[in-house]
Structure formats: structure tokens, C-alpha cells
Amino acid sequence: MDLEEIKQQFIDALSKVGSEKDLAELEVEFLGRKGKLTTVLKGLSDLTIVEKKRIGGAANELKEFIAEEFRIKNLEFRMKKWELIGEQEKQDINSIIPDSRFQIPPSTLGHIHPISNFLFKINRVFEEMEYEVVDGYEIETDYYNFTALGTHLDHPARDEQDTFYIKDLEHPDKKDLLLRTQTSAMQVRYMKKHPLPIKIIIPGKTYRRDNDATHSPMFHQFEGLVVGEGITLGDLKSTLMIAMKKLLGENTKIRFRSSYFPFVEPGLEVDVTCAICKGSGCNVCKNTGWLELLGAGMVHPDVLKAGGIDSEKYSGFAFGTGVERMVMVKHAIPSLKLLYENDIRFLEQF
Ligand SMILES: [Zn+2]
Structure with missing residues (x-):
């Protein structure tokens, strides 16, 4: 399978992700030990040096792209979770977490200057x-x-x-x-x-x-x-x-x-x-x-x-x-x- 195809498949699949569980499964499908991209990277050893350089570079770029998309999507899910928790609940939870670094951040919706x-x-x-x-x-x-x-x-x-x-x-x-x-x-x-x-x-x-x-x-x-x-x-x-x-x-x-x-x-x-x-x-x-x-x-x-x-x-x-x-x-x-x-x-x- 060529890299462009993998990328397209990934983008399509990501747009259909509806839960954190879906996201975790998708991560295994692409970046797991037997994942689609991992397979391409493993196959590199059979190639000539010139091909290795060409495909290897592009494959690593794609890997970074996919990893970044996962990070963003993960963050979106986490933000949504916090939004669902009411202010009072946040305060209740924070009150039992002494270290402020681990507390749920307050809502920070800004306004126009x-x-x-x-x-x-x-x-x-x-x-x-x-x-x-x-x-x-x-x-x-x-x-x-x-x-x-x-x-x-x-x-x-x-x-x-x-x-x-x-x-x-x-x-x-x-x-x-x-x-x-x-x-x-x-x-x-x-x-x-x-x-x-x-x-x-x-x-x-x-x-x-x-x-x-x-x-x-x-x-x-x-x-x-x-x-x-x-x-x-x-x-x-x-x-x-x-x-x-x-x-x-x-x-x-x-x-x-x-x-x-x-x-x-x-x-x-x-x-x-x-x-x-x-x-x-x-x-x-x-x-x-x-x-x-x-x-x-x-x-x-x-x-x-x-x-x-x-x-x-x-x-x-x-x-x-x-x-x-x-x-x-x-x-x-x-x-x-x-x-x-x-x-x-x-x-x-x-
Ligand atoms: Zn005056």
C-alpha cells in the first residue's frame, strides 16, 4: 500500500471517530506493532539505499503527521469532558487535589478586547x-x-x-x-x-x-x-x-x-x-x-x-x-x- 493511500485512509477514518475508544483503536490500526504505517517502515530494510531514503523520509513525515492528529483529537476529547463538568463539580474535585498543577483548569472563555x-x-x-x-x-x-x-x-x-x-x-x-x-x-x-x-x-x-x-x-x-x-x-x-x-x-x-x-x-x-x-x-x-x-x-x-x-x-x-x-x-x-x-x-x- 502506498503512503498517500495510507494517509487518505487515516484522514477518512479519523473523521469518523466518535469516542476515545475509537481513537485508541485507530491508533493501533495505524501506529501499532502490526499497524499499517509500521508495516511500511519495517519493509524498508528490503529496499535499496536510494529507495530507503526516499520512502523512509516520507513515511516518517506521515508518522509525525498521524501522531500530531492523534494528539489534537485526544485534546479535543479531554476538553469536551471538562466542558461537561459543571463549575461546582470542578471546584469539588479540585478541593480534594492539593497540588494546583493537577487540578482541572477553570473555564477560560475570553471576550473581545x-x-x-x-x-x-x-x-x-x-x-x-x-x-x-x-x-x-x-x-x-x-x-x-x-x-x-x-x-x-x-x-x-x-x-x-x-x-x-x-x-x-x-x-x-x-x-x-x-x-x-x-x-x-x-x-x-x-x-x-x-x-x-x-x-x-x-x-x-x-x-x-x-x-x-x-x-x-x-x-x-x-x-x-x-x-x-x-x-x-x-x-x-x-x-x-x-x-x-x-x-x-x-x-x-x-x-x-x-x-x-x-x-x-x-x-x-x-x-x-x-x-x-x-x-x-x-x-x-x-x-x-x-x-x-x-x-x-x-x-x-x-x-x-x-x-x-x-x-x-x-x-x-x-x-x-x-x-x-x-x-x-x-x-x-x-x-x-x-x-x-x-x-x-x-x-x-x-
Ligand atoms: Zn472631570
């Missing part, structure tokens, strides 16, 4: 408001990440956002590719390819060369972009008011302060009610009752133009924020690092 969970929530909230969720590229060109958004080569904003550039080994001075520093990089890309009206959010990973208590080199942002006829600042305000209430709680209020970002005009800083003191003032919000949370504004005419849109006829708004920051505000988490350390004692609280 708070950041992923919040991203799902963001998508849900905006989908309800008829936004389309759009994926962007994590590796971007310098043009879409900076130039198209009004951040030209000598613009000071490029210094603030210390960027991970991807070196072109042939042209070391050329800095065309980078890890996107903001989800805004998707704005012009999307405008170029899609008809108006545009109503999208862009959630995803972004990268900057920051690493301290409140910054991580990789973090998540989400970005909203709406472009069409007659879009106003009022639309932006009502959108953010509804969204922030849904994301952070019914009693959340927002306020706008004027600010500057190169790709919006006017630019706005958006504050939300401090989630920790609910607006009465605490040390996190420096007793103001407000937390700075989003950057927003009306899309700059130059950005619309870069996207091929007539800025005389159409207008739009954009907003963006860090997802980690929102999760921290929502759950009153003091340090960003906690979200990345994978400490189960922390994660279990969500």
Missing part, C-alpha cells in the same frame, strides 16, 4: 446614521497622508507628527511611503473615486513615533467625512452630539472651540463632558468638567479640490479622534499602557 469592542460600537453607531464604514491603507504615500491635506513639506505639523517613513533603499533620501499618521489620509483617496454625496467613517490603525504614558507608537483613530451640497457646521454639530451621546452616554454634552488643523477651515476642537466627574470638575479634567476629545471642522477647499470636487458648489465636514482616548474617557482608565499590556486582571473588568 475593549478597543476592538469600542471600534465595533463606533461602526454600529455610524451605520445607524447611514454612514458607510471604509477601510484605509496603513501604508500610505506621503501625498495622501500630508500634501493632499494641506500639510506641505515645510509645514510645522510634519514635525509634530514624527512619522515612520519607509526607506527606499535605492534612493535613501526619498520619503514617499510611510505608515499613516492619521486616518485622514483616506479622505482625498476616497473623494477621488466616489460620487457625491459622501458619508463615511474610516476606523483603523495609525502610527507615530511617540511612546509614553499617553502615547503609543501604534494606536487607533476614526475619522468621519461628509461631503455634499449645503453641508454646514450645524450638521457637524448635530452629528457629533448624537454620536457622542450614543458612544459615551446619554448625559454627554459637547462644546466647540476654534482651533487649527491644516485640512479644515474653520477648524474646531471638540470637548465632551468629563466622564469621570460627569462635568462637576475633577483632577483629570483639571476642574473644568470638560475633556478635549476630537478635532473637527469644515473640509478645506484645497482638500476638496485635491479630491476633484468643486469647492464652490459643495462643502463638507470632517472629524476625527483617537479610539484609545475615547475608551479611556468612557471607562475612566488612567493609563494608555493598560490597554496594551494584556494583563487579564485588567481586561476582565470589561
Whole structure:
């Protein structure tokens, strides 16, 4: 019998195994002293050296494959057994086994990480408001990440956002590719390819060369972009008011302060009610009752133009924020690092 045939027989037989007893019998059938594979291995001594090498290697590989499949199947049966035992029974059994190494492990069904969970929530909230969720590229060109958004080569904003550039080994001075520093990089890309009206959010990973208590080199942002006829600042305000209430709680209020970002005009800083003191003032919000949370504004005419849109006829708004920051505000988490350390004692609280 050739090895391929044995392998196929084994796979078929394994798929029909329904109990540990079946599994043990199958093991004898293939790997036992008179088993199918053992017979092939024993027959090797009658072969020439060249054949021995060829078939012997393949036979040993198959033996390892079969052994591994047995290990996995065995584990599945053992897991099932534990699942069948109730928590109380487990505790009863464990209470008479003094050495914790031999006790039945507790059920360890995990749950979604708070950041992923919040991203799902963001998508849900905006989908309800008829936004389309759009994926962007994590590796971007310098043009879409900076130039198209009004951040030209000598613009000071490029210094603030210390960027991970991807070196072109042939042209070391050329800095065309980078890890996107903001989800805004998707704005012009999307405008170029899609008809108006545009109503999208862009959630995803972004990268900057920051690493301290409140910054991580990789973090998540989400970005909203709406472009069409007659879009106003009022639309932006009502959108953010509804969204922030849904994301952070019914009693959340927002306020706008004027600010500057190169790709919006006017630019706005958006504050939300401090989630920790609910607006009465605490040390996190420096007793103001407000937390700075989003950057927003009306899309700059130059950005619309870069996207091929007539800025005389159409207008739009954009907003963006860090997802980690929102999760921290929502759950009153003091340090960003906690979200990345994978400490189960922390994660279990969500
Ligand atoms: Zn506060």
C-alpha cells in the first residue's frame, strides 16, 4: 500500500471517530506493532539505499503527521469532558487535589478586547446614521497622508507628527511611503473615486513615533467625512452630539472651540463632558468638567479640490479622534499602557 493511500485512509477514518475508544483503536490500526504505517517502515530494510531514503523520509513525515492528529483529537476529547463538568463539580474535585498543577483548569472563555469592542460600537453607531464604514491603507504615500491635506513639506505639523517613513533603499533620501499618521489620509483617496454625496467613517490603525504614558507608537483613530451640497457646521454639530451621546452616554454634552488643523477651515476642537466627574470638575479634567476629545471642522477647499470636487458648489465636514482616548474617557482608565499590556486582571473588568 502506498503512503498517500495510507494517509487518505487515516484522514477518512479519523473523521469518523466518535469516542476515545475509537481513537485508541485507530491508533493501533495505524501506529501499532502490526499497524499499517509500521508495516511500511519495517519493509524498508528490503529496499535499496536510494529507495530507503526516499520512502523512509516520507513515511516518517506521515508518522509525525498521524501522531500530531492523534494528539489534537485526544485534546479535543479531554476538553469536551471538562466542558461537561459543571463549575461546582470542578471546584469539588479540585478541593480534594492539593497540588494546583493537577487540578482541572477553570473555564477560560475570553471576550473581545475593549478597543476592538469600542471600534465595533463606533461602526454600529455610524451605520445607524447611514454612514458607510471604509477601510484605509496603513501604508500610505506621503501625498495622501500630508500634501493632499494641506500639510506641505515645510509645514510645522510634519514635525509634530514624527512619522515612520519607509526607506527606499535605492534612493535613501526619498520619503514617499510611510505608515499613516492619521486616518485622514483616506479622505482625498476616497473623494477621488466616489460620487457625491459622501458619508463615511474610516476606523483603523495609525502610527507615530511617540511612546509614553499617553502615547503609543501604534494606536487607533476614526475619522468621519461628509461631503455634499449645503453641508454646514450645524450638521457637524448635530452629528457629533448624537454620536457622542450614543458612544459615551446619554448625559454627554459637547462644546466647540476654534482651533487649527491644516485640512479644515474653520477648524474646531471638540470637548465632551468629563466622564469621570460627569462635568462637576475633577483632577483629570483639571476642574473644568470638560475633556478635549476630537478635532473637527469644515473640509478645506484645497482638500476638496485635491479630491476633484468643486469647492464652490459643495462643502463638507470632517472629524476625527483617537479610539484609545475615547475608551479611556468612557471607562475612566488612567493609563494608555493598560490597554496594551494584556494583563487579564485588567481586561476582565470589561
Ligand atoms: Zn472631570
